[in-house]
Amino acid sequence: MLSWEKIDAIPGWFLFQSYCIWRALLDQQTGTPGDLFEIGVWRGRSASVLANYRKGDEKLYLCDLRLDEGAVRTAIQSTGIAPAHLVGLSGPSADLPGKLDLKAMHQSVRWFHIDGEHTGTAVYRELELANQVVNPQGIVVIDDFFSPRYPANTTEVIRYMEKNPFHFRLLAVGFNKGYLCRPEALPKYMDFMASGMPAALTHYGAKTTIFKTTGPWDTDAVGITKYVPDAGPISGTDHDPQRWHMMRTRHVWGPKRHLLNTIRVLKAVVGR
Ligand SMILES: C[S@@+](CC[C@H](N)C(=O)[O-])C[C@H]1O[C@@H](n2cnc3c(N)ncnc32)[C@H](O)[C@@H]1O
Numbered sequence: 001m002l003s004w005e006k007i008d009a010i011p012g013w014f015l016f017q018s019y020c021i022w023r024a025l026l027d028q029q030t031g032t033p034g035d036l037f038e039i040g041v042w043r044g045r046s047a048s049v050l051a052n053y054r055k056g057d058e059k060l061y062l063c064d065l066r067l068d069e070g071a072v073r074t075a076i077q078s079t080g081i082a083p084a085h086l087v088g089l090s091g092p093s094a095d096l097p098g099k100l101d102l103k104a105m106h107q108s109v110r111w112f113h114i115d116g117e118h119t120g121t122a123v124y125r126e127l128e129l130a131n132q133v134v135n136p137q138g139i140v141v142i143d144d145f146f147s148p149r150y151p152a153n154t155t156e157v158i159r160y161m162e163k164n165p166f167h168f169r170l171l172a173v174g175f176n177k178g179y180l181c182r183p184e185a186l187p188k189y190m191d192f193m194a195s196g197m198p199a200a201l202t203h204y205g206a207k208t209t210i211f212k213t214t215g216p217w218d219t220d221a222v223g224i225t226k227y228v229p230d231a232g233p234i235s236g237t238d239h240d241p242q243r244w245h246m247m248r249t250r251h252v253w254g255p256k257r258h259l260l261n262t263i264r265v266l267k268a269v270v271g272r
Helices: 004-008 016-028 045-053 069-078 093-099 120-133 151-163 183-195 197-204 255-270
Strands: 035-039 060-064 086-090 109-114 134-143 169-174 177-181 208-211 222-226
Touching (some): 016 177, 035 120, 045 109, 093 120, 134 183, 151 177, 183 197, 197 208
Parallel strands (some): 060 086
Antiparallel strands (some): 169 177
């Protein structure tokens, strides 16, 4: 069974809180089939978490400048599972479009972790690649998001989203990572942030506060921090901390409108 102790024994940079956030979000994807993809593998610390969430025929794509597949296999094995369906891609991520069958991979990936070069140019290109392969329920994770060490890593992700507003939206920021999802999946994931995420993080052992300090009219993302006692496990805007402003669909038809529509649909079927 996957545990933090097993992941923590693998060399790398992946934090405990990220492990908890990943597990909470990957658990949400149990009904969503899809491959998993990582750029920047090192010795396989975060990749081993993904390997534990791979099911059936799903593939785990692993790209690194110099991929040490032996070390990654050993890491995955140390978590108690056999490495399977790995697709090793040794070399710079810039070469990936020439190595992969992108047509066949269209909307086939549900998790895409970008943790490689951390330059603006690379992360922008990696997002272009992610857009070609990530499915409608997919999540893209950007490492070192808002890290002062790699300013371009953040500015270019934001530039990408501004230039392509229908590709990805920012869902969450926390513990050095940014989480993006497809715009149409944002209401669903945001609902989960409000309803299931605090309990899921507690379940995996992370003591956190989830802040939503703005609303859907703005960058509708949450921020996840270490637990802030004054704020509690979940908090809204500074002036209205007990409330989250959410994007939700609303039922607008009355019974008569439903009836009229049913008649319209039946007429169309009979007339065919
Ligand atoms: C911070 S480490 C990855 C950490 C890893 N995800 C973990 O869980 O510990 C960054 C990795 O990115 C790789 N890398 C750097 N530039 C790259 C590029 N242009 N394309 C692919 N991989 C790259 C490095 O070789 C290094 O192994």
